[in-house]
Amino acid sequence: xxxxxxxxxxxxxxxxxxxxxxxxxxxxxxxxxxxxxxxxxxxxxxxxxxxxxxxxxxxxxxxxxxxxxxxxxxxxxxxxxxxxxxxxxxxxxxxxxxxxxxxxxxxxxxxxxxxxxxxxxxxxxxxxxxxxxxxxxxxxxxxxxxxxxxxxxxxxxxxxxxxxxxxxxxxxxxxxxxxxxxxxxxxxxxxxxxxxxxxxxxxxxxxxxxxxxxxxxxxxxxxxxxxxxxxxxxxxxxxxxxxxxxxxxxxxxxxxxxxxxxxxxxxxxxxxxxxxxxxxxxxxxxxxxxxxxxxxxxxxxxxxxxxxxxxxxxxxxxxxxxxxxxxxxxxxxxxxxxxxxxxxxxxxx
Amino acid sequence: xxxxxxxxxxxxxxxxxxxxxxxxxxxxxxxxxxxxxxxxxxxxxxxxxxxxxxxxxxxxxxxxxxxxxxxxxxxxxxxxxxxxxxxxxxxxxxxxxxxxxxxxxxxxxxxxxxxxxxxxxxxxxxxxxxxxxxxxxxxxxxxxxxxxxxxxxxxxxxxxxxxxxxxxxxxx
Numbered sequence: 001x002x003x004x005x006x007x008x009x010x011x012x013x014x015x016x017x018x019x020x021x022x023x024x025x026x027x028x029x030x031x032x033x034x035x036x037x038x039x040x041x042x043x044x045x046x047x048x049x050x051x052x053x054x055x056x057x058x059x060x061x062x063x064x065x066x067x068x069x070x071x072x073x074x075x076x077x078x079x080x081x082x083x084x085x086x087x088x089x090x091x092x093x094x095x096x097x098x099x100x101x102x103x104x105x106x107x108x109x110x111x112x113x114x115x116x117x118x119x120x121x122x123x124x125x126x127x128x129x130x131x132x133x134x135x136x137x138x139x140x141x142x143x144x145x146x147x148x149x150x151x152x153x154x155x156x157x158x159x160x161x162x163x164x165x166x167x168x169x170x171x172x173x174x175x176x177x178x179x180x181x182x183x184x185x186x187x188x189x190x191x192x193x194x195x196x197x198x199x200x201x202x203x204x205x206x207x208x209x210x211x212x213x214x215x216x217x218x219x220x221x222x223x224x225x226x227x228x229x230x231x232x233x234x235x236x237x238x239x240x241x242x243x244x245x246x247x248x249x250x251x252x253x254x255x256x257x258x259x260x261x262x263x264x265x266x267x268x269x270x271x272x273x274x275x276x277x278x279x280x281x282x283x284x285x286x287x288x289x290x291x292x293x294x295x296x297x298x299x300x301x302x303x304x305x306x307x308x309x310x311x312x313x314x315x316x317x318x319x320x321x322x323x324x325x326x327x328x329x330x331x332x333x334x335x336x337x338x339x340x341x342x343x344x345x346x347x348x349x
Numbered sequence: 350x351x352x353x354x355x356x357x358x359x360x361x362x363x364x365x366x367x368x369x370x371x372x373x374x375x376x377x378x379x380x381x382x383x384x385x386x387x388x389x390x391x392x393x394x395x396x397x398x399x400x401x402x403x404x405x406x407x408x409x410x411x412x413x414x415x416x417x418x419x420x421x422x423x424x425x426x427x428x429x430x431x432x433x434x435x436x437x438x439x440x441x442x443x444x445x446x447x448x449x450x451x452x453x454x455x456x457x458x459x460x461x462x463x464x465x466x467x468x469x470x471x472x473x474x475x476x477x478x479x480x481x482x483x484x485x486x487x488x489x490x491x492x493x494x495x496x497x498x499x500x501x502x503x504x505x506x507x508x509x510x511x512x513x514x515x516x517x518x519x520x521x
Contacts, residue, residue, distance in 0.1 A: 270459055277455050282468060285448045285475070288441055289488070292471025299456055300464025306456070331469075
């Protein structure tokens with residue numbers, strides 16, 4: 001991501017005028033996911049318009065979630081399908097005009113999951129293009145390098161006025177991220193470090209509400225603001241068993257031992273009740289056998305597979321997965337499975 | 350053996366089981382002491398022979414490295430026979446059987462077809478194979494040969510299912 005000075009005198013004066021209420025600038029980023037993530041982490045109510053090849057997509061953010069998405073015109077769509085389509089656009093421009101808000105936001109899926117699915121769709125398209133257009137063997141370089149190899153003229157252009165609600169502390173300054181070399185807007189970072197709009201208890205609650213492995217946040221370290229690295233923003237499903245598992249889950253819920261739902265991917269009350277009860281019985285079995293704490297529980301349910309695992313002593317996840325899902329890699333990461341050895345483990349019975 | 354085995358030593362052990370446990374003449378295929386005691390008190394020789402066959406089926410799973418023991422659970426969650434550590438005792442085996450039945454009930458509540466269950470705790474794993482007249486469970490250390498264990502459990506489950514189908518699932 002780069003920040004550049006306005007190109008013309010007029011635009012410069014306009015930007016300065018606008019900066020009376022905030023900052024205006026021109027930013028290029030390699031992926032729309034970066035901007036969506038910043039928007040969500042800021043916890044602000046905002047809208048964004050994205051354009052790619054004549055298609056116009058609208059994204060709506062509220063309270064840290066992507067709550068609605070729609071595509072206008074010929075390729076009209078709304079909801080999850082529209083969100084995934086927009087997030088899989090490889091290039092384009094975007095801005096943040098004042099848009100009319102939808103009456104009924106349609107997105108219930110977490111923004112992390114949407115980003116993941118959008119990245120997957122984008123990867124699939126790129127692979128398809130590579131196979132179609134290039135008969136040569138596929139380059140073994142990671143897709144990450146493919147992502148950053150987008151020509152500069154095809155990168156996303158960012159023109160947005162950010163409104164800073166509070167003065168920037170003198171001790172804080174913009175710093176490059178550990179690997180992305182990107183800069184981020186100070187209001188986004190300050191909102192995350194100490195968001196005056198969000199009570200402290202909610203900030204703590206939010207940490208428990210976010211799904212695992214998708215929650216890189218800018219951190220305030222010795223007065224230096226650091227942006228998350230690209231690697232942390234969207235993990236490659238192939239290399240991250242957690243991401244693979246969540247991408248395949250039909251339903252997922254995170255519960256605490258008191259039965260409170262901390263996070264869910266799609267509503268499934270049956271799963272919530274079942275998981276809470278099963279967790280209790282499993283704890284009792286562990287006590288009976290003096291077998292320590294529950295690590296994981298897995299069961300074939302005909303057309304699906306129930307997989308539960310403890311994240312902490314108090315919090316556990318329950319997922320409904322396709323029966324074809326191989327949980328071996330994930331269990332190994334959890335340390336829930338047998339240690340790597342010469343023996344084979346095909347993932348239970 | 351696992352750390353869990355060390356923890357299990359904390360359980361109370363009846364004196365007669367303590368003596369039998371230290372008996373070096375016991376062969377791998379012989380009936381465990383608690384099953385022998387059960388058989389002695391049983392009214393029917395047929396029932397005791399059936400329990401012995403089920404016990405033998407459970408003991409066959411010990412051929413797979415890492416298997417700690419097993420138990421057969423009746424359709425109502427009653428303990429049919431167990432082949433667990435002598436120190437665990439029948440009380441714990443009975444309670445475990447009832448808990449496994451609770452798990453199964455919760456899983457079939459919404460009409461789903463329930464396959465095998467895999468419970469993993471810090472110290473050991475419990476694998477459960479539902480059968481027509483109950484279920485068969487095996488306790489195993491984490492470091493085991495899972496495919497071999499799957500096969501051993503399947504064979505034991507088939508044999509135990511046949512026994513329970515013939516004679517009903519009378520608790521031991």
